[in-house]
Amino acid sequence: MRFVPILTALFLLAFAGASFADDTAKLVNAAPQGIGFEGRVVWQGQVLSGARIYAYKDFDDLLKCSPAAVSGPTADDGTYRMDVPAGKYYLVVKKRAAGADDGPLAEGDMFSFHGSNPITVAQGAYTHVGFPTLKQPAKMTYEDSNEPGSGSIAGVVTYQGEPLAGINVTLYLDPKGDFKGMGYSAAPPTGKSGSFRVDFLPESDYYVIARKRANGANAGPLNDGDYFGYYAWNPVTIKAGKVAKVAFEVMSKAGEIGKEDSMFRNTGTKIAGRILDKDGKVVKGVYAFAYEDKVMGHKRPSFISREVDGNGNYVINLASGGVYYIGARSAYGDSPGLGEWYGRYDVTPDHSVVVKDGQRVDGIDMVVEKILP
Amino acid sequence: MRLLLAALCFIIVTGVSSSYAAEPLFLDKASIEHDTTWSGTVILRGQNVVKKGATLTIMPGTVIKFVWIDDDGDNIGDGELNIEGHIMARGTKDNMITFTSAQPEPKMKDWTFLMISVNRDSVIEYCVFEYAFTGVQVHYSTATIKNNLIRHNFEGIRFSTTDVDIEHNDIVDNTYGMRYESRGSRTSVTNNTFRDNQYGFFPVQKCTSTVKIKDNNITSANYNVNMGENQRDDLDYTSNWWGTVEPDAVAAGMFDKGKDETLGRVIYEPYLKEPVKGCGIQ
Numbered sequence: 001m002r003f004v005p006i007l008t009a010l011f012l013l014a015f016a017g018a019s020f021a022d023d024t025a026k027l028v029n030a031a032p033q034g035i036g037f038e039g040r041v042v043w044q045g046q047v048l049s050g051a052r053i054y055a056y057k058d059f060d061d062l063l064k065c066s067p068a069a070v071s072g073p074t075a076d077d078g079t080y081r082m083d084v085p086a087g088k089y090y091l092v093v094k095k096r097a098a099g100a101d102d103g104p105l106a107e108g109d110m111f112s113f114h115g116s117n118p119i120t121v122a123q124g125a126y127t128h129v130g131f132p133t134l135k136q137p138a139k140m141t142y143e144d145s146n147e148p149g150s151g152s153i154a155g156v157v158t159y160q161g162e163p164l165a166g167i168n169v170t171l172y173l174d175p176k177g178d179f180k181g182m183g184y185s186a187a188p189p190t191g192k193s194g195s196f197r198v199d200f201l202p203e204s205d206y207y208v209i210a211r212k213r214a215n216g217a218n219a220g221p222l223n224d225g226d227y228f229g230y231y232a233w234n235p236v237t238i239k240a241g242k243v244a245k246v247a248f249e250v251m252s253k254a255g256e257i258g259k260e261d262s263m264f265r266n267t268g269t270k271i272a273g274r275i276l277d278k279d280g281k282v283v284k285g286v287y288a289f290a291y292e293d294k295v296m297g298h299k300r301p302s303f304i305s306r307e308v309d310g311n312g313n314y315v316i317n318l319a320s321g322g323v324y325y326i327g328a329r330s331a332y333g334d335s336p337g338l339g340e341w342y343g344r345y346d347v348t349p350d351h352s353v354v355v356k357d358g359q360r361v362d363g364i365d366m367v368v369e370k371i372l373p
Numbered sequence: 374m375r376l377l378l379a380a381l382c383f384i385i386v387t388g389v390s391s392s393y394a395a396e397p398l399f400l401d402k403a404s405i406e407h408d409t410t411w412s413g414t415v416i417l418r419g420q421n422v423v424k425k426g427a428t429l430t431i432m433p434g435t436v437i438k439f440v441w442i443d444d445d446g447d448n449i450g451d452g453e454l455n456i457e458g459h460i461m462a463r464g465t466k467d468n469m470i471t472f473t474s475a476q477p478e479p480k481m482k483d484w485t486f487l488m489i490s491v492n493r494d495s496v497i498e499y500c501v502f503e504y505a506f507t508g509v510q511v512h513y514s515t516a517t518i519k520n521n522l523i524r525h526n527f528e529g530i531r532f533s534t535t536d537v538d539i540e541h542n543d544i545v546d547n548t549y550g551m552r553y554e555s556r557g558s559r560t561s562v563t564n565n566t567f568r569d570n571q572y573g574f575f576p577v578q579k580c581t582s583t584v585k586i587k588d589n590n591i592t593s594a595n596y597n598v599n600m601g602e603n604q605r606d607d608l609d610y611t612s613n614w615w616g617t618v619e620p621d622a623v624a625a626g627m628f629d630k631g632k633d634e635t636l637g638r639v640i641y642e643p644y645l646k647e648p649v650k651g652c653g654i655q
Binding site for chain 1: 402403404420422424425491512513514515533534535536554556557558578601602603605633634635
């Protein structure tokens, strides 16, 4: 099993006298005050007090229960605020019967893995991140199958106890991709019964993720009204000749989670410019994208702007300085399609822009054209 | 001379240049911003780009070699030629243009690709593409890819959202002969020979039958059509020759719903009962 309670305990003993004071947030690394996360934690529409937010620098730390920072308990109104250094974090909410220290969850504990993980904390501000939570379900069980050479996973997706249709359940082998892309395998969307099943899986550990976007898209940020689920007992061990039976409750990204996506928060490090068509006209509904990989258009960008304003202007807020490859599109996710507006920053050969921490680079203008109209 | 040129990273080619001399033309991360003609031997290092508004014309018999470097450590050579402007690479049957590795013992993935993106009416004819990650990639563009030999690559051809005529090519001994995402593409794949590839076709995801794949001779080491894991729609592959007239043998060459119930079906019937005459390079 990937949870390592003994190592975790030793790790925690090394800091701050073995445990956290009940009402104070713990920071493994000192963080400048005024930078961090804030928001509200809810359970089935009611505020949840006494929960803690655990911020991990990478996914391995999450598996090892070794957080970089932990909030104090959420207040009576479910709110929290925690200071962390600028950067990206995997955020998890836990309310464990076993206590405040990080550790494995038990059935009945409260839990949430945020659907936008990893989340970038903006410099000079508190990034708003709200959480719905779930009760940790009973652990998965295994039943015999008729396929001795491979394993299966099957279950029912529910929302507040009711079967949920139209959910896409995807299996990932490697969590380091942040559960983006196609995954190793996927079940067809659930029907009215909420049931899903994936067969012929090689023996391995799989991370099981569920999503349903109200707009029908297969990629892109989750919006209010979308559903998301990170199976609480991830990773699921698939065994040959067995069906792993799981009960999979998902969460709805509702208004109380936070209307501001952290991607749009003011970070102080920015790339800005204007997007026009080849006739110099403003194109409604296009966005600017910043990629950290020079191969643009086929992968998710790291940062996006809001839709251009009435004059075609855009601003991309970046988590930090660096080299970014800049493009513009009228959709998010997947490769650009026929008739979509598309363009790239054309002044540098590889479409790159260099920006320093805290710098705003203006004049990164682009011309977009329709793909094979 | 070469040392001097090699020192010029991100060289900007600002004039009409040619390489008719016996000395090879060496370009390192070049940005070609005006009409340019290549002949003889051209050696490319890193990411080279033909910018929008410029046309690269390549004369018959030209050999383009990509130097092995791997700055990003992904075990794929970083050498590539990006066509954001326009390319006219027209060899002849007896004097083909060659895109290849500069390694003394070349191997698959020694260079990345020739990629055509967001442009119109590029022409690739009578060319050899070998030892690349992908011989030719075409995205968001119209182009003609005709009478080429595409061999020893990880992917022979890859395209998405294109309107390309791919005909009379020999696509042999690649891991994937053709990888594509149609996304409404009106691409036509006809009269090609797909031979000794591990997989003939790899429709990755969300493909539809807007891509016309007819009258090809297709025989692969593994699957002739290998649907990607998110390919849920059925795809039309009728009227091709699959190397056999036996229905079970043809079916065995398809990785589709018959082997994974989450996938769509490869619709291959009616299929041709004998090889198409005149397929491949003419």
